[in-house]
Amino acid sequence: MNEQITKEYVVAVNELHKTFHVGFFRKQVQAVRGISFNVGRGEIFGLLGPNGAGKTTTIKVAMGLIGPTSGSVTIDGKHSHNPASRTNIGYLPENPYFHEYLTPEELLDFHGRMCGLPKATRRKRRDELIEKVGLKEAARRPLRKFSKGMLQRIGLAQALIGDPQFLVLDEPMSGLDPIGRRFVAELIEELNRQGKTILFSSHILSDVERLCHRVVILHKGKKVAEGTLEELLKKEAATETLESLFMRKALESGE
Ligand SMILES: Nc1ncnc2c1ncn2[C@@H]1O[C@H](COP(=O)(O)OP(=O)(O)OP(=O)(O)O)[C@@H](O)[C@H]1O
Ligand SMILES: [Mg+2]
Numbered sequence: 001m002n003e004q005i006t007k008e009y010v011v012a013v014n015e016l017h018k019t020f021h022v023g024f025f026r027k028q029v030q031a032v033r034g035i036s037f038n039v040g041r042g043e044i045f046g047l048l049g050p051n052g053a054g055k056t057t058t059i060k061v062a063m064g065l066i067g068p069t070s071g072s073v074t075i076d077g078k079h080s081h082n083p084a085s086r087t088n089i090g091y092l093p094e095n096p097y098f099h100e101y102l103t104p105e106e107l108l109d110f111h112g113r114m115c116g117l118p119k120a121t122r123r124k125r126r127d128e129l130i131e132k133v134g135l136k137e138a139a140r141r142p143l144r145k146f147s148k149g150m151l152q153r154i155g156l157a158q159a160l161i162g163d164p165q166f167l168v169l170d171e172p173m174s175g176l177d178p179i180g181r182r183f184v185a186e187l188i189e190e191l192n193r194q195g196k197t198i199l200f201s202s203h204i205l206s207d208v209e210r211l212c213h214r215v216v217i218l219h220k221g222k223k224v225a226e227g228t229l230e231e232l233l234k235k236e237a238a239t240e241t242l243e244s245l246f247m248r249k250a251l252e253s254g255e
Contacts, residue, residue, distance in 0.1 A: 044198045212229060
């Protein structure tokens with residue numbers, strides 16, 4: 001990729017296809033069907049779409065967890081299959097799962113070690129993050145006793161432990177109550193003000209409307225819209241909601 005593009009964009013998704021083969025007859029599931037988009041440096045970028053649209057699959061390819069069937073994803077100009085592409089990323093998976101006998105302190109210490117943080121920095125960041133995500137009272141409680149919302153919070157702290165410049169959050173508001181959702185929205189805004197780039201997937205429309213500078217809407221593995229919400233919504237009647245936009249774009253694409 002040329003250097004100018006690398007400077008401007010953190011992520012470049014190029015003609016990405018991902019087909020899964022399932023069951024005894026290896027039936028094909030085309031989860032992602034030729035999508036392209038770029039995430040600009042310093043943006044809050046929303047990957048939107050209904051259930052099964054291909055959001056998590058796209059994110060998993062970007063994180064190098066699965067390979068593309070064809071096409072590519074590059075991060076800071078490095079191909080997603082290259083581990084060096086992941087050195088500056090914090091990732092919150094969809095439905096994060098952690099070793100249930102660890103406490104938040106132990107989990108964050110473990111991830112801090114994996115990021116190569118020295119002991120003193122690790123401790124300091126661990127304590128700050130536990131406080132930030134509102135888990136101080138539960139800092140020494142094993143994760144098996146955590147509610148879904150508490151796991152989501154510790155998942156966010158885990159993504160932030162290495163102080164990455166780029167955050168990839170797969171449904172960060174899922175499982176959270178309204179106060180928790182507002183907390184995550186404010187956290188995303190704060191991180192963005194610090195200059196971090198954030199890519200997140202969601203179908204909670206109010207969160208997206210509030211946060212995202214730009215969005216891509218996926219439907220059945222295809223990109224059906226891209227732009228700022230202002231651009232996407234103003235083209236139609238002023239009363240259009242993101243929900244009706246989802247529906248209209250899906251119908252227009254003929255899918
Ligand atoms: N490992 C897999 N094996 C087979 N099919 C898969 C696999 N992962 C995803 N799929 C299929 O790919 C399609 C896209 O799934 P994906 O999880 O990317 O959607 P999504 O947009 O994240 O949906 P949601 O909003 O429900 O999280 C779905 O039809 C899903 O069943
Ligand atoms: Mg998903």
